Amino acid sequence: MRLELSRAVQGCRLGLLTGLGNTGQHSLEVPGCLLYTRCATVPHLTQDTLHTLRDLPSVTQVSVDSLAEHHEVLEEFKEGLRKFAGLHDTVLFCSLHDSANSIPAGHVTNKTVSVWGSGGRIELTAARFMAIQAAIQPDFYQSMADGETWQAGTSRKRVRKAVDRTLAHLDECLVLHQKTQVFGHLRDLRMGWIQTEACVIPSCLGCKSRGRNREANR
Numbered sequence: 001m002r003l004e005l006s007r008a009v010q011g012c013r014l015g016l017l018t019g020l021g022n023t024g025q026h027s028l029e030v031p032g033c034l035l036y037t038r039c040a041t042v043p044h045l046t047q048d049t050l051h052t053l054r055d056l057p058s059v060t061q062v063s064v065d066s067l068a069e070h071h072e073v074l075e076e077f078k079e080g081l082r083k084f085a086g087l088h089d090t091v092l093f094c095s096l097h098d099s100a101n102s103i104p105a106g107h108v109t110n111k112t113v114s115v116w117g118s119g120g121r122i123e124l125t126a127a128r129f130m131a132i133q134a135a136i137q138p139d140f141y142q143s144m145a146d147g148e149t150w151q152a153g154t155s156r157k158r159v160r161k162a163v164d165r166t167l168a169h170l171d172e173c174l175v176l177h178q179k180t181q182v183f184g185h186l187r188d189l190r191m192g193w194i195q196t197e198a199c200v201i202p203s204c205l206g207c208k209s210r211g212r213n214r215e216a217n218r
Contacts, residue, residue, distance in 0.1 A: 003030065021091040021139050026058040034061040034093060036100070039070070040085035047086055059091040063098040064132055065115035068122050071135040080137030094133065094141035108146040110165060126172035134182050144169035 005015040013030060020026040035042065035057040042050055050056070062081060067074070077084050082092050097103055097115060107114035112123045124132075129144050146165040149158060177183055 020059065026091045028057070028059050028091075032059075033057050034059045035090070037062055038098065039066045040081055040087060059093050060087055061093050061095055061099070062136065062138070063095045063115075064124070064129070065097050065101070065117055065122070067136060068115055068124070068132055069117040069119060071132045074135035075131075080135075082137065091140075092136075092138040094136055094138040096142050096145060096147075103147075105148045105151065108148055108162075108165065110168065113144045113146070113169070126169065126176060130173060130176040130180060133177075134180050137182055143173045 001017060001019045003013075003015055003017055005013055007014040015030045017028045017030055017032075018024075020028060037043075037060060040060075040062050067081070074081060074084060081087070082090070096113065101116070103116070107121065107123075112125050113129070114121050114123050116122070124144065126144060133141050144166075146162040146169070149162045
């Protein structure tokens, strides 16, 4: 994956992400749009209707919260969500939460994050989170994170705590990722190419914590 910049003004960047997906033939404009789904299905559109539309985004978003209750089915299927849901010729990105839903605060710990499914709150350890990712088999995914700093009036201390938690969660996810055969090789966006293939998106980029520099590709 490579970011080709066409313009940068006061920290805002316009460009193109190229080399996406297993084949490396997909690209995404930056800023850009993802194809929104719930449980890997575009709301109100059948697959036949969806593929009659032109200029669909090349990247499809699925979320852990909509799939966490069903990942055992994907584990038994063994061939990933893309084939299970008929998401052909697309790059699959798995986010932690559904971007269309509001998330209750106060449910992140040093060892777990929480997502909300149809049956209520689901607490995820790093091991359970990575088991879900292994069942989904996305092209890239968002790591576990403490993202509860969006509220107005969040203190600097709370932000620092969120950064430390997020980096700790990321370290755990990376260790488990490297041990998970289904992902093949690993790419961590903090350090550029490590090998190739699967990709982890840190939820906190450009941070400095615990005496270590964490920096995303710029």
